[in-house]
Amino acid sequence: MTPDRFSGQGRFAGVGLGLRRPHLEAVAARPDHGVPFWETCPENVIGDGGRPHRDACAILDRDPVLTHGLAISLGGFDPWDGDYLRDLGRFLVRTETPWHSEHLCFTSVDGSSLHELLPLPFTREAVRHTVARARDLQAHLPVPLLLENITYYAELGRAEMDEGTFITEVLEGAGVGWLLDVNNVYVNALNFGFDPKAWLARMPLERVAQLHIAGHKRFGTLTVDTHGADVIDPVIELMQWTLARLGRPVPVLLERDNHIPDLEDLLAERARLQAAYDEVLAVPMRGGGHG
Amino acid sequence: MAEGLTPTPTLALQRALAALVLDPEGATFEEDPAGFARSHGLLEADAQSFQQFSAGLAAYRELARLSLLDPIETMFPVTRALLVREGAWEACIEAFLQARCVASRHYRDIAPAFLGWLAETGWGQATWPFLLELAHAEILEVLVARFPETGFPSRLHPVPEPRDHIVLDSATQVVSYRHAVHQVSEEAPVPEARPTHLLAYRDGEGRPQLMDLTPAAAALLTRARTERLAEAAAALGLTDLAATLSLLKELCDRGAIAGFQAAP
Incomplete structure (x- = not known):
């Protein structure tokens, strides 16, 4: 995959919002919400029914949408669910999303779903396995696949490489795009003691098609990617630094999954991030790519 | 796997x-x-x-x-209150998690997986014979609210005739319990042992509704799906057919019944 595959996606720029159940009725009734695009989780829509489902479908049929999977267990060993992949493909076509993203992690083991983003070992064997899974998943999807870097709280087993090398080898080996979560980079930097900008500067930024941004919280010695608080200024500044480094106006998505505020408050948070986004785009951009 | x-x-x-x-x-x-x-x-x-x-x-x-536990604690507050009071909640949760029966990638399926585990294992039901009914009643409206949208036979009509069958809305459930599990609370989680019949359905806005049924009405809504209305009503001793048809018309207007179809 080359960055060209993401060109011509001008309708996806600026700062969008994750579409969440508490806001469905209000958003469906309000076409003038001002949000340039939404991101939705297919697992939360496919196979659902009732009033919230009707509202979600009305929004997805009306507004620009990106799709973001939660629990396909990309790096796991359980076989794909063929029925789900078929439904997912139809859903991606229906939403007209330009790409579909999944997490670079595993979520199920031996048929048991843990509903948590669990880290993969940073090993050559795990790279080979994950590359094969990503290539196979891409072959089942009607749109390009992006993988998202996760927050992790421990290395799983003895590492043969660092996280950045692991991510790079998977993205390049599978030939897929990168959903770069800048909050996850920031949280990992806090937990493992590294400089997030130096980390990003050596990553394959030419593969970035979209950014995620969110809030986090510290519990004792561990900082957790809670998606339950406002985005703090250092993370906004890291988003701006990344956008400038990319030299392209990729879409940024604000995630909020816990302590979800009223829609008006979330719209205000989005507007604050949009202003930061516009501030970067107002100045001439440098070229992106490997630091 | x-x-x-x-x-x-x-x-x-x-x-x-x-x-x-x-x-x-x-x-x-x-x-x-x-x-x-x-x-x-x-x-x-x-x-x-x-x-x-x-x-x-x-x-x-x-x-x-x-x-994994947040949807269970949210969806089963009375079941949890009962088992916390009895000092058995932690053991219940440990047994459920160790059984590894959450297979679905859909987060909404975690709570139904807990109900399914209770049904399959019978956990706790020797001590609390109403436990499965209690848990089922707690999640009933959610199951109805989120039932996937489906189509219906094309020739349904909205006014019942004596020779018709009933076609329930695909989300509608007619349930019968041995205990009044719909009348419990976190403060009083032990139900009265009394046969209870409920109709759970989605209204025209797609929102869940719950209705108490008489035993005869519950039986009619079950039998008349395969028997002609007049015959099912007569077998159940419902002698006022006009009143029965009027009730069924109202349930159709509310969304519980998708429509009526002439029996072959």
Whole structure:
């Protein structure tokens, strides 16, 4: 995959919002919400029914949408669910999303779903396995696949490489795009003691098609990617630094999954991030790519 | 599933982390992280890594359990209140998690998986014979509210005739319990032993509604799906057919009944 595959996606720029159940009725009734695009989780829509489902479908049929999977267990060993992949493909076509993203992690083991983003070992064997899974998943999807870097709280087993090398080898080996979560980079930097900008500067930024941004919280010695608080200024500044480094106006998505505020408050948070986004785009951009 | 696979080092590590999250032994993981890793067949280098990153690995047990248990505690507040009062909630949750029966990738399926586990195992029902009914009643409206949209036969009509069958809306459920489990609360979670019949359906706005039924009405809504209305009503001793048809018309207007279809 080359960055060209993401060109011509001008309708996806600026700062969008994750579409969440508490806001469905209000958003469906309000076409003038001002949000340039939404991101939705297919697992939360496919196979659902009732009033919230009707509202979600009305929004997805009306507004620009990106799709973001939660629990396909990309790096796991359980076989794909063929029925789900078929439904997912139809859903991606229906939403007209330009790409579909999944997490670079595993979520199920031996048929048991843990509903948590669990880290993969940073090993050559795990790279080979994950590359094969990503290539196979891409072959089942009607749109390009992006993988998202996760927050992790421990290395799983003895590492043969660092996280950045692991991510790079998977993205390049599978030939897929990168959903770069800048909050996850920031949280990992806090937990493992590294400089997030130096980390990003050596990553394959030419593969970035979209950014995620969110809030986090510290519990004792561990900082957790809670998606339950406002985005703090250092993370906004890291988003701006990344956008400038990319030299392209990729879409940024604000995630909020816990302590979800009223829609008006979330719209205000989005507007604050949009202003930061516009501030970067107002100045001439440098070229992106490997630091 | 991957159980038949020869465990590669990556799969072995994933299985060890799943055991740390789901199994009771994970509660004492931090006492001997390397020993835990060795007991799961991991290599010595991986065992030392488990020792080095024990705090972060232990955090996954807490985070994943929060993720799995939040929908259960939200959807079954009365069941939880009863079992907390009886000192049995923790044992119930441990048994459920260790059974590893959450297979679906859909987060909304976690709570139904708990209900399914109660039904399959009979857990706690020797002590609390109403436990399964209680849990079912707690989740009934949610199951109805989120039932997937489906189509209907094309020739349904909205006004019932004596020769018709009933076609319920696909989301509608007619349920019968041996206990009045719909009248409990977190403060008073033990139901009265009294036969109870409920109709759960989605109204025209797609929102769930619950209605008490008489035994005869519940039986009619079941029998008249395969028998002609007049015959089912007569068999149940409902002698005022006009009143019965009027009730069914009202249930159709409310959305519980999709329509009526002439019997062949």
